[in-house]
Amino acid sequence: MNNDEFAIVRYEDVPEPNYELPDDIFVARDRQVEDFGNWLNKVARRVAETSVPANPAEPFKPNLSNPLKSPLVLIYGRGGYGKSTLLGKLHEEAKKFQDGFFEVVPLIDSEKVLSDSEQVFLRHPSSPEAASTPQLEELEPGRYYDILHQILWEKMNKKPTDFKEYDEAKKAVATQLKRLDGEIDKLKTDDKYQWIGKYSGTVIKYLLKASPAGGVIPDKVLETVEKTSGVAINFSAAQLHEVRRKLNDKLATELGDYLSPETRLGRGLGRDLFRFARSRPMLLFFDTYELLREGDELLRLVLSVAGERVGLVMAGRDDLYASRNNSGTNLAGYRNITSANYTVAINFLDGDDGSFSPLNLKEYFEELAARRPHIAALSDEAIENVFDLTLGIPLAVRLVAATYLGNPDQRLFLPEENPDGWQQREELERLVIEEVVQRFLVHAQVSPDDKLRLYALALLRRPIEAQEEDLREATLNPVGVKLKLPGEGEQFYRLQRRYSFVFQKGVPVLHREVRDFLRRWLP
Numbered sequence: 001m002n003n004d005e006f007a008i009v010r011y012e013d014v015p016e017p018n019y020e021l022p023d024d025i026f027v028a029r030d031r032q033v034e035d036f037g038n039w040l041n042k043v044a045r046r047v048a049e050t051s052v053p054a055n056p057a058e059p060f061k062p063n064l065s066n067p068l069k070s071p072l073v074l075i076y077g078r079g080g081y082g083k084s085t086l087l088g089k090l091h092e093e094a095k096k097f098q099d100g101f102f103e104v105v106p107l108i109d110s111e112k113v114l115s116d117s118e119q120v121f122l123r124h125p126s127s128p129e130a131a132s133t134p135q136l137e138e139l140e141p142g143r144y145y146d147i148l149h150q151i152l153w154e155k156m157n158k159k160p161t162d163f164k165e166y167d168e169a170k171k172a173v174a175t176q177l178k179r180l181d182g183e184i185d186k187l188k189t190d191d192k193y194q195w196i197g198k199y200s201g202t203v204i205k206y207l208l209k210a211s212p213a214g215g216v217i218p219d220k221v222l223e224t225v226e227k228t229s230g231v232a233i234n235f236s237a238a239q240l241h242e243v244r245r246k247l248n249d250k251l252a253t254e255l256g257d258y259l260s261p262e263t264r265l266g267r268g269l270g271r272d273l274f275r276f277a278r279s280r281p282m283l284l285f286f287d288t289y290e291l292l293r294e295g296d297e298l299l300r301l302v303l304s305v306a307g308e309r310v311g312l313v314m315a316g317r318d319d320l321y322a323s324r325n326n327s328g329t330n331l332a333g334y335r336n337i338t339s340a341n342y343t344v345a346i347n348f349l350d351g352d353d354g355s356f357s358p359l360n361l362k363e364y365f366e367e368l369a370a371r372r373p374h375i376a377a378l379s380d381e382a383i384e385n386v387f388d389l390t391l392g393i394p395l396a397v398r399l400v401a402a403t404y405l406g407n408p409d410q411r412l413f414l415p416e417e418n419p420d421g422w423q424q425r426e427e428l429e430r431l432v433i434e435e436v437v438q439r440f441l442v443h444a445q446v447s448p449d450d451k452l453r454l455y456a457l458a459l460l461r462r463p464i465e466a467q468e469e470d471l472r473e474a475t476l477n478p479v480g481v482k483l484k485l486p487g488e489g490e491q492f493y494r495l496q497r498r499y500s501f502v503f504q505k506g507v508p509v510l511h512r513e514v515r516d517f518l519r520r521w522l523p
Helices: 030-049 083-099 116-123 128-132 141-155 164-188 191-196 201-210 219-229 237-251 255-259 262-276 293-306 358-371 380-390 394-406 419-440 448-459 468-473 490-498 512-521
Strands: 072-077 282-287 310-316 324-326 329-331 343-348
Touching: 030 072, 030 083, 030 343, 072 083, 083 282, 083 310, 116 141, 141 164, 141 262, 141 293, 164 191, 164 201, 164 237, 164 255, 164 262, 191 237, 201 219, 201 237, 201 255, 237 255, 262 293, 293 310, 358 380, 358 394, 380 394, 380 419, 394 419, 419 512, 448 512
Parallel strands: 072 310, 072 343, 282 310
Antiparallel strands: 324 329
């Protein structure tokens, strides 16, 4: 069976409840709100005790010895666990703090402010589309910074030209790149370098940037060039080094300044934020940050310049706190590049931190009954059954609550008392399962192969580390997809990297909730 013929379609005909829930019922997050309040106090105290620097710092790549000064809050975990709800609550808390101590920029929901084409661009190169079509460029810094610039000036109620430093940096980079292209074209007319004539300027620039000066050209770089350009590289590392030397002489500066415009662009945007925050410290809130994560290293350059008066609060699926693989390179987590005193990590990935307990559910439905007098609070037995259905996942709880508002008969959750209500219960269960699975796998929607592999992993009966041979050889029924992992398990570990939010941390096993819902959802 090929993947084009295989499609799992479940329960799309089950209508979603159209009853609006009160959006200010907030349970099981008191500790996180308290931690955020403490963080605000620490940041405000540091701002009050520290004079504003006369000039911003120069851009740098943060590390343990030279960390970011920016205060930071990270909220991360699987879809449906209330990250956006919590972020919205923290945003409101920040606006109220000390009668407007901070300039709190309106919340930035990446999914809403980015166009479809921008989302595809920003998923590169970890997206399925990019994986099937190798690119010569990494995430192109100019376009990333243009997107970030537009988001910021629109949300900050400014004009594009208010970002003067960034505007100047863009013009300077455009001039640099034009000059570099001109010098490469001149080399092609030089008899000594005529061998580069059959290669485009893009190929030459990529090789110069991706290969160490004076060293060999990495095999992976050669392979990427040949796949994308269709032209084999028939020159040596020594010849490439000679091109590098010649361009350095012609440009009268380091070639790296031309090949890596991100430093200049990040510096410009960072200096603008530094200037805006001089009179009043600023907080930026990003939701659905996973859509921007491929450019996270570029954002760090901006923050390194913006300094300690520009704070960042981010919610997304990926664990940015820990070190990770980003676009094929290892990127240090924020735990290693920020001060622990001014960083808060709210982890909804590990254990049951993101799920509601039965006690939380009881509190939620009691509060709901207080707001909507036509319904009664659920009995303890009904609460236990709701917990069994939802596993305490906030999205699932809200779906159940919305259904209960429209059908305020708690016998819906008590099958022993209402054996004839099986059809309604089945529809509710199907709705919950469908919505939760779709939210878990929202980023696998564009890749049917990845979805099938994740379904297959959910069906495994023993831990995957004990079953690598099964994954290589066996056809997993009833899905009927053979998980053949190339040579060193590359395909599986790519899955684990791309969809880290559905795997248990550090081990190649799906999270319990993900596995359980996928098993319910599959035939």
